[in-house]
Amino acid sequence: MPSSAMAFTLSLVMAFLFTLASGATGQGGYVELPVRELSLGSRHPLSRRQNEIPLPNMMDGLQYVVTLSIGSNKQPVPVLFDTGSDLLWVNPDCSHALNGTQKLCYSNPRYNALSSNSSKILDEALNITYGSGATLGVFFEDDVELGNAVVKSQQFGVATYSETASVGILGGQPGIYANRTHKTFVESLVEQKQVRSGAYSVDLRSRDETGAVIFGGIDTKKYKCKLEKVESAGFNIVLTGMGQTFPNASAKAYSFSMESGIGVFVDSGTNFNMLPADVVFGIAADYPGATSTSDGSWRVPCEAPDGKIDFVFGNKTIGISYSDMVVADDGECFLGFVPRPDDLPLYVPYIFGSSFLRGVYAVFDWENDQIWLDESDDCGSNLLPIEKGKDGVPKVAGCKCNAKASSTIVYPAPTTIRSVN
Numbered sequence: 001m002p003s004s005a006m007a008f009t010l011s012l013v014m015a016f017l018f019t020l021a022s023g024a025t026g027q028g029g030y031v032e033l034p035v036r037e038l039s040l041g042s043r044h045p046l047s048r049r050q051n052e053i054p055l056p057n058m059m060d061g062l063q064y065v066v067t068l069s070i071g072s073n074k075q076p077v078p079v080l081f082d083t084g085s086d087l088l089w090v091n092p093d094c095s096h097a098l099n100g101t102q103k104l105c106y107s108n109p110r111y112n113a114l115s116s117n118s119s120k121i122l123d124e125a126l127n128i129t130y131g132s133g134a135t136l137g138v139f140f141e142d143d144v145e146l147g148n149a150v151v152k153s154q155q156f157g158v159a160t161y162s163e164t165a166s167v168g169i170l171g172g173q174p175g176i177y178a179n180r181t182h183k184t185f186v187e188s189l190v191e192q193k194q195v196r197s198g199a200y201s202v203d204l205r206s207r208d209e210t211g212a213v214i215f216g217g218i219d220t221k222k223y224k225c226k227l228e229k230v231e232s233a234g235f236n237i238v239l240t241g242m243g244q245t246f247p248n249a250s251a252k253a254y255s256f257s258m259e260s261g262i263g264v265f266v267d268s269g270t271n272f273n274m275l276p277a278d279v280v281f282g283i284a285a286d287y288p289g290a291t292s293t294s295d296g297s298w299r300v301p302c303e304a305p306d307g308k309i310d311f312v313f314g315n316k317t318i319g320i321s322y323s324d325m326v327v328a329d330d331g332e333c334f335l336g337f338v339p340r341p342d343d344l345p346l347y348v349p350y351i352f353g354s355s356f357l358r359g360v361y362a363v364f365d366w367e368n369d370q371i372w373l374d375e376s377d378d379c380g381s382n383l384l385p386i387e388k389g390k391d392g393v394p395k396v397a398g399c400k401c402n403a404k405a406s407s408t409i410v411y412p413a414p415t416t417i418r419s420v421n
């Protein structure tokens with residue numbers, strides 16, 4: 001879908017000190033990187049009430065950070081893992097980081113090309129624009145390590161100026177920047193045989209739990225039963241319906257005005273899910289204890305009752321617990337949805353943010369344009385590589401395949417599923 005150099009991510013990059021050391025191994029054909037979701041701890045000043053900033057309330061709260069080791073001297077550098085963009089760049093301009101994040105930004109370790117004897121400066125400028133602002137800089141080449149896996153001579157940007165960011169970004173999308181003159185990090189992992197397939201799985205977890213990005217592999221003990229391929233259109237997943245399962249176990253479906261479904265872009269750099277207004281209003285009106293705020297979000301009890309939001313992808317329904325859909329922000333809690341404003345430019349898609357990703361196990365296989373999903377779970381760890389080619393995701397039962405399926409509501413699938421931009 002995207003063909004320009006404009007990255008669609010809406011990431012507001014925030015800083016944390018607590019990035020985890022990598023526990024990776026390239027030997028089994030996959031590379032696992034621990035990811036941690038951490039909070040800034042206080043409301044940042046891009047408040048919900050400043051409506052001159054587009055989508056402000058998608059940008060609060062928690063972000064997912066991984067740590068890379070860059071250069072011959074293995075410099076630890078934290079970066080935001082972002083499914084919504086394609087470039088790797090480091091060294092944010094802390095003087096233009098968001099208010100309240102500058103201090104953290106300055107305290108994060110930075111890449112120093114001069115201290116690495118494998119670094120090389122390239123004769124190419126970096127200029128990329130995100131939903132949250134621009135990043136300018138220069139391209140370098142150096143070795144990037146994740147545990148036992150090493151990518152030699154990876155090209156990445158070193159920022160000289162960036163807006164709002166307080167850590168760099170590791171983009172997981174296939175290359176779209178500058179007409180693909182760069183290998184993305186994932187492409188390098190494949191080319192240098194650190195993984196067998198350019199697919200990766202994303203297992204984001206709740207606050208203070210460690211999740212993982214597994215390049216070239218899956219963890220069969222982190223999903224409920226069965227990973228299933230869902231319809232996709234470009235970089236978007238086709239969502240065909242939504243529902244809500246209430247605490248009293250009764251369920252309700254909400255229909256889209258577009259019956260064939262909508263394309264939704266998965267962006268780990270965003271917290272909220274931005275979906276059609278009619279469906280979001282319907283869900284919020286029925287959600288126990290939700291009260292609307294003046295800026296178009298809903299305040300909800302921080303202590304979520306038992307209940308689920310159900311996402312329908314053709315004949316696969318994923319139920320995500322209310323507790324995963326609640327976004328906490330400085331002691332207040334909000335429902336993890338915002339209606340897509342009518343006045344957004346057309347290129348801004350519907351979005352699944354981290355509040356969706358917390359509830360699912362997702363495999364992105366951009367080599368084959370396949371996306372696989374199941375509800376997330378946790379019953380240990382068993383890593384398997386994803387093989388090259390179509391349908392390379394291992395078909396292995398997850399945690400609770402034998403459990404009664406009575407809690408799974410199946411909504412009638414539409415008669416046609418077609419791609420929607």
Ligand SMILES: *[C@@H]1O[C@H](CO)[C@@H](O)[C@H](O)[C@H]1NC(C)=O
Nearest residue numbers: 071072073074115116117118
């Ligand atoms: C490059 O740096 C590494 C680690 O700092 C060191 O072990 C190695 O000997 C250096 N190589 C050269 C050619 O200077």
Ligand SMILES: *[C@@H]1O[C@H](CO)[C@@H](O)[C@H](O)[C@H]1NC(C)=O
Nearest residue numbers: 044045046096097098099100
């Ligand atoms: C940051 O805070 C200062 C002082 O409170 C204010 O003048 C400035 O506009 C703020 N910047 C942003 C980007 O909100």
Ligand SMILES: *[C@@H]1O[C@H](CO)[C@@H](O)[C@H](O)[C@H]1NC(C)=O
Nearest residue numbers: 005125126127128129134136
């Ligand atoms: C970066 O790219 C944008 C859009 O192509 C352009 O308007 C801007 O002038 C560029 N900035 C620099 C410093 O090259």
Ligand SMILES: *[C@@H]1O[C@H](CO)[C@@H](O)[C@H](O)[C@H]1NC(C)=O
Nearest residue numbers: 003004005177178179180181
């Ligand atoms: C991308 O690069 C190729 C080869 O340099 C060129 O033929 C093509 O027109 C470029 N595409 C765009 C969209 O710039």
Ligand SMILES: *[C@@H]1O[C@H](CO)[C@@H](O)[C@H](O)[C@H]1NC(C)=O
Nearest residue numbers: 246247248249250251286288
């Ligand atoms: C269950 O709860 C929902 C939402 O509060 C309500 O609309 C519905 O009537 C209830 N159903 C039953 C059978 O109590």
Ligand SMILES: *[C@@H]1O[C@H](CO)[C@@H](O)[C@H](O)[C@H]1NC(C)=O
Nearest residue numbers: 229230231313314315316417
């Ligand atoms: C629905 O599920 C069945 C079996 O679970 C599968 O064979 C079929 O291909 C699926 N249909 C669609 C449209 O995904």
